[in-house]
Amino acid sequence: MTAQNRLNGIDIDGLVATVQAIQADPNLARFRFRSHTDWVSGGNVKTRIQGFYGAGHEDTSRAAPFTLEGDEPSVLLGTDKGPNAVEVVLHALASCLAVGFIYNAAARGIQVDALEFDIEGDLDLQGFLGLSEKARPGYEGIRVRYRVKADASQEKLLELCDYVQKTSPVLDILRNPVPVKVSLEV
Amino acid sequence: MTAQNRLNGIDIDGLVATVQAIQADPNLARFRFRSHTDWVSGGNVKTRIQGFYGAGHEDTSRAAPFTLEGDEPSVLLGTDKGPNAVEVVLHALASCLAVGFIYNAAARGIQVDALEFDIEGDLDLQGFLGLSEKARPGYEGIRVRYRVKADASQEKLLELCDYVQKTSPVLDILRNPVPVKVSLEV
Numbered sequence: 001m002t003a004q005n006r007l008n009g010i011d012i013d014g015l016v017a018t019v020q021a022i023q024a025d026p027n028l029a030r031f032r033f034r035s036h037t038d039w040v041s042g043g044n045v046k047t048r049i050q051g052f053y054g055a056g057h058e059d060t061s062r063a064a065p066f067t068l069e070g071d072e073p074s075v076l077l078g079t080d081k082g083p084n085a086v087e088v089v090l091h092a093l094a095s096c097l098a099v100g101f102i103y104n105a106a107a108r109g110i111q112v113d114a115l116e117f118d119i120e121g122d123l124d125l126q127g128f129l130g131l132s133e134k135a136r137p138g139y140e141g142i143r144v145r146y147r148v149k150a151d152a153s154q155e156k157l158l159e160l161c162d163y164v165q166k167t168s169p170v171l172d173i174l175r176n177p178v179p180v181k182v183s184l185e186v
Numbered sequence: 187m188t189a190q191n192r193l194n195g196i197d198i199d200g201l202v203a204t205v206q207a208i209q210a211d212p213n214l215a216r217f218r219f220r221s222h223t224d225w226v227s228g229g230n231v232k233t234r235i236q237g238f239y240g241a242g243h244e245d246t247s248r249a250a251p252f253t254l255e256g257d258e259p260s261v262l263l264g265t266d267k268g269p270n271a272v273e274v275v276l277h278a279l280a281s282c283l284a285v286g287f288i289y290n291a292a293a294r295g296i297q298v299d300a301l302e303f304d305i306e307g308d309l310d311l312q313g314f315l316g317l318s319e320k321a322r323p324g325y326e327g328i329r330v331r332y333r334v335k336a337d338a339s340q341e342k343l344l345e346l347c348d349y350v351q352k353t354s355p356v357l358d359i360l361r362n363p364v365p366v367k368v369s370l371e372v
Contacts, residue, residue: 008227008228009227009228009229009230009265010228010229010263011263014263015263018263018315019315019317022311022312022315022317023317026312026317026318028311029310029311029312029315029317029321030308030309030310030311031308031309031310031311032306032307032308032309033270033272033273033276033306033307033309034273034276034304034305034306034307035273035276035277035280035303035304035305035306036302036303036304036305037277037280037281037284037302037303037305038301038302039284039288039298039300039301039302040195041194041195042194042195042196042288043195043196043284043285043288043289044195045280045281045284045285047276047277047280047281049269049273049276049277052259052273054261054262054311055261059259059261061259061260061261061266062259062266066268066269068254068269068274068277070277070278070280070281070284070285072285073238073245073247073248074247075240075241075245075247076240077196077197077200077201077204077289078285079195080247080248082252083235083252083254084219084281084285085278085279085281085282085285085355085356086219086278086282086355086356086359087219087220087221087235087238088254088274088277088278088281089275089278089356089359090219090220090221090233090235091221091223091233091235091254091256091274092256092271092272092274092275092278093271093366094221094223094231094233094256095223095231095233095256095270095271095274096271096272097368098223098225098229098231098256099229099231099256099258099264099270099271100314102225102228102229103229103263112225114225115224115225116222116223116224116225117221117222117223118220118221118222119220119221119222119223120218120219120220120221121218121219121220122216122217122218123216123217123218123219123355124215124216124217125208125214125215125216125217125240126208126212126215127353127355127358128286128353128354128355129204129205129208129215129353130349130352130353131205131208131209131212131215132212135215136358136362137352137353137354137355137357137358138355138356138357138358138359138362138364139355139359139364140364140365141364141365141366141367142364142365142366142367143366143367143369144366144367144368144369145369145371146368146369146370146371147370147371147372148370148371148372154372157370157372158370158372161368161370163316165368166316166323167313167314167315167316167323168314168323169271169272169309169313169314169323169324169325170271170272170275170324171323171324171366171368172313172322172323172324173272173275173324173325173360174359174363174364174366175363175364175365175366176322176324176363177360177361177362177363178324178325178326178327178328178360178361179326179327179328179361180279180327180328180329180330180357180360180361181327181328181329181330182283182330182332182347182351182357183329183330183331183332184332184333184334184343184344184347185331185332185333185334186333186334186340186343186344
């Protein structure tokens with residue numbers, strides 16, 4: 001691979017080949033992601049993420065799992081060994097918007113020099129605690145402010161920002177309902 | 187604090203006091219969580235999570251930030267330095283359901299000995315790639331299977347599972363729309 005084929009850290013030839021392969025066989029686009037989580041104590045959990053299905057086969061490229069730790073801060077009666085669940089959602093959103101922006105910038109020939117996100121979300125704990133019918137358990141609203149330095153006009157970057165919002169998996173997951181089936185084995 | 191006041195790693199007296207304080211002053215239930223994310227290269231980002239507002243004041247109890255790394259696996263043209271954004275969402279969901287189950291079990295006097303979650307989500311990459319109008323960018327569906335060992339009847343545990351689903355912040359965020367405002371500074 002030559003230096004010319006990379007932009008923003010992305011293998012442009014690989015990106016084009018991926019798009020062409022999926023256009024030829026849309027089944028390659030079907031992915032199934034997985035996680036396994038063990039409760040430790042109190043609000044503390046450990047999640048392992050490793051294998052997934054995608055591009056027509058079970059992906060075994062990860063030699064070891066990623067481990068994510070979740071907990072609650074002391075004011076929420078936890079031991080603060082990791083960010084809590086709703087804080088992690090903010091990271092997922094930024095991570096997703098970054099990938100969307102960087103990959104699509106690369107596809108359009110836009111070089112990005114810097115990209116950063118500040119996100120905040122408002123939550124009324126009365127919902128979780130079952131103290132109010134009016135308060136929903138989750139975020140009432142999330143605000144994303146992001147800053148970019150790139151070699152493109154403001155118009156092109158705002159257009160890219162719009163496109164990324166239309167195609168971001170996590171933004172879609174937040175803005176629109178996802179069917180979630182929960183089953184408990186006792 | 188005596189041993190009798192803890193169950194499942196939760197300070198029961200603290201939980202009761204928190205609920206009473208919020209019933210007396212619902213403004214204490216207002217939380218604002220935050221994240222800051224820097225893009226590194228390609229699909230790789232680093233997120234710092236530290237301070238938040240809640241219980242009537244800015245919480246500065248965390249001496250250092252948590253750092254979360256996001257990336258894409260090689261088949262998605264990343265360098266696999268961390269789980270991707272939609273995998274992280276599965277962790278957030280398990281983390282949230284675990285907290286809901288454990289805290290509410292503690293409040294009901296149910297001792298939990300073990301709790302684990304397997305979650306999977308199906309995603310059609312054609313949405314992210316803009317190759318199909320029919321494919322949404324995010325998860326088409328998520329399935330949670332969880333197993334619990336606890337000193338309560340199956341009926342009580344299934345009832346608890348239902349209650350947790352009604353009050354879980356991340357489950358609410360997934361199942362119902364959240365307003366997300368995105369603004370880009372060029």
